[in-house]
Amino acid sequence: MSKNLVLVGAGHAHMMVLKHLRRFVDAGHRVTVVGPSPLHYYSGMGPGMLSGIYRPEEIRFPVREMTRAEGGEFVEDRVVRVDGAGRRLALGKGGALSYDVVSFNTGSLVPVDPRFAGHAALFPVKPIENLLAARSRILAALSEGKAPDILVAGGGPAGVEIAANLRRLAIDARGRARITLVAGRELLPGFGERVRRRVRRRLAHLDVGVLAGDRLAAAAGQRARLASGAELACDILLLAVGVAPSPLFRDSGLSTGADGGLLVDQFLRSVEFPEIFGGGDCISFAPRPLARVGVYAVRQNPVLLANLERALDGGDLTPFTPQPAYLLAFNMGDGTAVVSWKSIVFGGRIGFALKDYLDRSFMRRFQPA
Structure with a gap:
């Protein structure tokens, strides 16, 4: 029927x-x-x-x-x-x-706290289409010779990857930008110290500032205020504070x-x-x-x-059994990635090659003929 x-x-x-x-x-x-x-x-x-x-x-x-x-x-x-x-x-x-x-x-979705809604250039990182809009906004500023202060709120995997890739965007556009990652309680909570250490080193190499132990409390116009009371210039704000x-x-x-x-x-x-x-x-x-x-x-x-x-x-249903461990790879924007799987942690260009291969394979698998 x-x-x-x-x-x-x-x-x-x-x-x-x-x-x-x-x-x-x-x-x-x-x-x-x-x-x-x-x-x-x-x-x-x-x-x-x-x-x-x-x-x-x-x-x-x-x-x-x-x-x-x-x-x-x-x-x-x-x-x-x-x-x-x-x-x-x-x-x-x-x-x-x-x-x-x-x-x-x-x-x-990334919930937008009403305390942030008054910011002049606010981009939650989901849906992904928002990243296209953020890219256009940043490239426009760089093309005008500006050096925007860009703040990324959220110290999880999304925040790390966004901050790192912003540096790649600025470099390829031959521009300058001050990029700050406000991580919250700590960078990459729930991950082991070896992962956090590798990511911190890579972000430092990329000249991305990391503020751990503090979080975004309010944002309006082109300013941001942290829970500690510190105020930051913030021309562009990307929210990656959890989904x-x-x-x-x-x-x-x-x-x-x-x-x-x-x-x-x-x-x-x-x-x-x-x-x-x-x-x-x-x-x-x-x-x-x-x-x-x-x-x-x-x-x-x-x-x-x-x-x-x-x-x-009709028929018996199949249960979903979540795997006990899964691979995570952080794209650091410079042709490298930090990879974590079970107790194995490694990085470098081989890490990005692995992530790129897995991602492209997924895309090819489900594209129409």
Whole structure:
């Protein structure tokens, strides 16, 4: 019997489903993909796009084209409300979609504290399209001979990569910029000292100032104030202070984790409505907390593909088993990377070559033929 499958968001965890949409269509089902843009940017290569290592077209998927090529319908819009009991999705531009099975992969966003909203040039680092806007703003300033004060708030992996790649951007533009990373409590919390030491050395080599033990407290105009009371010149502010799921699920009254992510079981299925699935940064995994890193979304691909097929056509669901360890590589913008995997830590050009190979392989794997 024909059923309606809706994919909300075309992020990393939905790539395998998008590549194999024809299987659902050939089984007699109608498939609709809802996304805010016909293109989806791969966040793992975002800092490299900021610096110019990658062109924008090298790090994005043409998800509208992919959907249509496989026989699905693409709706350029956002879901603003989920009626789990009625199996309906309200759309931002008006109207609604009904579903028999729906899967969410809407990613995450960087919440903007109202205390920062008055800044003259504020760029949250997600969605990734914001990095394109930041790049244009910085290049414009450099082309006018200015030496902007650029502040990056957030000492996690995103903040480190953004700060390092800003230096590459300024060097390649033959310009000068003062770049400061306000790390918060410490640089790279949760990472071992060997990783932090390598990253600190590389940032120092790149002439990126690091303020650890302090955090951004307020920003307005072209100034920033820290929790310590110190004030900094700040022409451009990039926020990398942690990510959170969209408030969609909580606003819709669905069961969520403490962070507002859609609460799912080991099958990536809503604990409340068995017709709802999800993956990537927008979920809270009930069996155990998961870090919001892209590797989990990538590994959820085959599980979502299998479970959406079985939710429509019958069969036992496949559990998602998170791997106990995963590789992380920090692109330092200068042709090097700091790599961490289990107890192994290394850096240099071989580190960037590894990261670049893995990222490009992921992009090639899911590009349309």
